[in-house]
Amino acid sequence: MTKEECKQVVLDIIADIAPDEDLTNIKPDVRLRDQMELDSMDFLDIVMELRKQHGIEVPEADYPQLASLDSCAEYLTPKFIALGK
Amino acid sequence: MRLCVFALKLRSVFHPLNTSTHYDVAIIGAGMSGLAAGIRLAHFGKKVCIFERHNAVGGLNGFYSLGGRKYDVGLHAMTNFVRPGVKGTPLTKLLRQLRIDRDEFALCEQKQSRVAFGPNGETSLRFTNDFAVFESEVARQFPAQIDGFRALVQVIRTHDEVALDTGYQSAREIVRRHLSDPLLEDMIFCPVMYYGSANEHDMDFSQFVIMFKALFFEGFARPFDGVRVILRVLVDKYRQAGGERRMKCGVARIVAQNGRAATLVLDDGTEVTADHVISSAGAAETQRLIESPITHPQSQITTGHPVGRLSYAETITVLDRQPAALGWGDDTIIFFNDSERFTYARSETQVDTRSGVICFPNNFDYGPDRQLAEGWFRCTCLASHALWADLPEEQYRADKAARYAEIQRSARRFLPPVDDATLTAATVATDMFTPRTITKFTGHLGGAIYGSPQKIRDGRTALSNLYLCGTDQGFLGITGAMLSGISMANLHVLAAK
Numbered sequence: 077m078t079k080e081e082c083k084q085v086v087l088d089i090i091a092d093i094a095p096d097e098d099l100t101n102i103k104p105d106v107r108l109r110d111q112m113e114l115d116s117m118d119f120l121d122i123v124m125e126l127r128k129q130h131g132i133e134v135p136e137a138d139y140p141q142l143a144s145l146d147s148c149a150e151y152l153t154p155k156f157i158a159l160g161k
Numbered sequence: 162m163r164l165c166v167f168a169l170k171l172r173s174v175f176h177p178l179n180t181s182t183h184y185d186v187a188i189i190g191a192g193m194s195g196l197a198a199g200i201r202l203a204h205f206g207k208k209v210c211i212f213e214r215h216n217a218v219g220g221l222n223g224f225y226s227l228g229g230r231k232y233d234v235g236l237h238a239m240t241n242f243v244r245p246g247v248k249g250t251p252l253t254k255l256l257r258q259l260r261i262d263r264d265e266f267a268l269c270e271q272k273q274s275r276v277a278f279g280p281n282g283e284t285s286l287r288f289t290n291d292f293a294v295f296e297s298e299v300a301r302q303f304p305a306q307i308d309g310f311r312a313l314v315q316v317i318r319t320h321d322e323v324a325l326d327t328g329y330q331s332a333r334e335i336v337r338r339h340l341s342d343p344l345l346e347d348m349i350f351c352p353v354m355y356y357g358s359a360n361e362h363d364m365d366f367s368q369f370v371i372m373f374k375a376l377f378f379e380g381f382a383r384p385f386d387g388v389r390v391i392l393r394v395l396v397d398k399y400r401q402a403g404g405e406r407r408m409k410c411g412v413a414r415i416v417a418q419n420g421r422a423a424t425l426v427l428d429d430g431t432e433v434t435a436d437h438v439i440s441s442a443g444a445a446e447t448q449r450l451i452e453s454p455i456t457h458p459q460s461q462i463t464t465g466h467p468v469g470r471l472s473y474a475e476t477i478t479v480l481d482r483q484p485a486a487l488g489w490g491d492d493t494i495i496f497f498n499d500s501e502r503f504t505y506a507r508s509e510t511q512v513d514t515r516s517g518v519i520c521f522p523n524n525f526d527y528g529p530d531r532q533l534a535e536g537w538f539r540c541t542c543l544a545s546h547a548l549w550a551d552l553p554e555e556q557y558r559a560d561k562a563a564r565y566a567e568i569q570r571s572a573r574r575f576l577p578p579v580d581d582a583t584l585t586a587a588t589v590a591t592d593m594f595t596p597r598t599i600t601k602f603t604g605h606l607g608g609a610i611y612g613s614p615q616k617i618r619d620g621r622t623a624l625s626n627l628y629l630c631g632t633d634q635g636f637l638g639i640t641g642a643m644l645s646g647i648s649m650a651n652l653h654v655l656a657a658k
């Protein structure tokens with residue numbers, strides 16, 4: 077999996093959780109929270125959908141790594157690769 | 162042989178072979194909160210079963226059939242309505258959390274509502290789903306109070322009402338810092354209390370803020386087909402997510418062992434076990450289910466947790482024409498009070514008809530060519546559970562008829578006059594429920610619509626794996642109950658360390 081593909085995975089999850097958000101112009105280097113209405117319940121859901129859909133575990137201490145699309149890709153891509161994806 | 166097959170079939174109907182006796186989570190009650198908690202948990206792969214004593218889902222907000230007609234139990238309006246695009250409010254949060262597309266609820270907005278005070282409703286404040294209307298009404302009727310009102314609104318806007326750890330603050334006291342006219346104060350408290358206070362006379366400021374936002378900043382809406390639309394969506398989501406549901410299957414006892422809910426004993430005597438148990442039955446009601454109750458240092462539920470003191474009676478009148486055709490206009494909800502002060506307290510008589518709520522389900526905006534087939538006129542008043550609970554059946558029926566007439570007479574003072582003969586001729590069916598009905602169908606002690614005055618915000622109980630959701634956790638109403646189920650499932654199961 078490439079970092080770009082990883083960003084798409086995260087975007088797909090957000091689209092699923094928050095279908096009322098417009099995701100067309102999300103800037104990868106800006107905090108997701110600053111670009112759309114995402115609260116702590118929504119972040120919990122991103123983490124849980126990663127586990128449910130992709131078998132990826134994100135410990136609570138690492139939640140800050142999911143702040144922006146870029147940081148998600150940095151953090152998650154190696155995890156996907158480790159799972160052979 | 163035939164008999165044998167038949168018996169086998171019967172067995173699989175009553176004891177489906179695929180139901181097992183251990184669950185990740187067992188939920189007590191298929192009301193709004195239990196269903197919402199179930200959807201969250203099943204969606205994330207938990208093995209969940211909801212146990213419901215009644216044969217229908219919905220609890221305090223279900224529906225039933227009578228004489229070939231479908232009635233909603235409680236629904237006046239779903240509060241917290243916001244239009245598409247408005248984010249960060251309870252409605253949008255719950256839609257996201259339950260993966261519900263807002264079109265599935267197909268909510269139709271109210272037309273207009275009002276608060277009418279005085280022996281015949283002389284002072285009236287109109288409001289709609291557009292807050293500016295309410296504000297301009299306050300400015301028009303109470304010009305000397307409008308600056309204070311705006312300051313109060315500012316405080317409400319910035320208050321963090323969902324913080325789980327704020328202590329009790331008197332809402333009356335805070336409101337009085339900004340408003341000096343008791344009439345305006347009461348006219349604001351009346352709708353807020355009727356739609357969401359388990360406390361008499363006063364309420365906690367956070368709960369006041371939750372309800373003020375739900376009613377005035379946000380607003381009222383209803384699906385064309387009533388509450389069953391919402392319930393159908395919830396039940397479908399739950400089933401699709403793999404959740405199990407056992408109806409007519411109450412939880413009779415919770416067996417405690419080592420500070421945990423070890424076993425649930427069902428009404429039919431079967432036993433099931435679960436890692437977590439979430440109960441929407443109420444605080445005192447759940448406490449009573451626990452065999453040999455013990456107290457837990459982290460729990461705020463004590464033995465003898467206070468049972469709610471507030472209950473309602475409601476009359477339902479079905480008409481052969483639209484309420485507007487009778488001359489009743491197009492108000493959706495009317496909160497009324499005839500006395501100098503508004504009293505929100507346990508009724509001293511079977512019903513307290515000094516104040517109440519009128520609802521015309523016809524007066525939502527269902528679109529140009531769509532209207533409910535019949536007219537509906539619903540009135541709610543405060544009522545005393547004790548004075549209804551133990552009446553012999555015959556007396557109960559007779560009193561219902563008498564109080565029905567009394568409630569209707571009282572409410573009609575706040576509507577354009579329609580003579581008795583016309584109303585009688587237009588009436589095709591009536592029904593009425595009392596505090597006794599509420600206890601019978603939902604198990605809530607004292608017929609307490611909004612449960613105990615003492616809420617358990619974190620849901621913790623005497624047992625470490627048993628949590629409350631719904632009414633006694635503290636988020637009230639349809640929207641509140643769903644959010645309660647969601648937040649307790651998140652806090653105690655999904656995000657638990």
Ligand SMILES: Cc1cc2nc3c(=O)[nH]c(=O)nc-3n(C[C@H](O)[C@H](O)[C@H](O)COP(=O)(O)OP(=O)(O)OC[C@H]3O[C@@H](n4cnc5c(N)ncnc54)[C@H](O)[C@@H]3O)c2cc1C
Binds near residue numbers: 193194235411
């Ligand atoms: C008359 C009336 C009008 C209302 N009008 C409105 C309105 O217009 N708008 C609005 O937003 N809200 C309204 N409400 C409030 C709203 O209905 C409730 O706040 C909400 O439905 C509460 O949901 P709940 O899940 O907390 O509890 P409940 O609905 O009470 O659910 C609890 C469930 O648990 C079941 N149960 C109890 N004990 C057991 C047991 N031991 N084993 C198994 N099952 C058990 C009960 O049968 C019930 O189904 C109204 C309520 C009433 C009564």
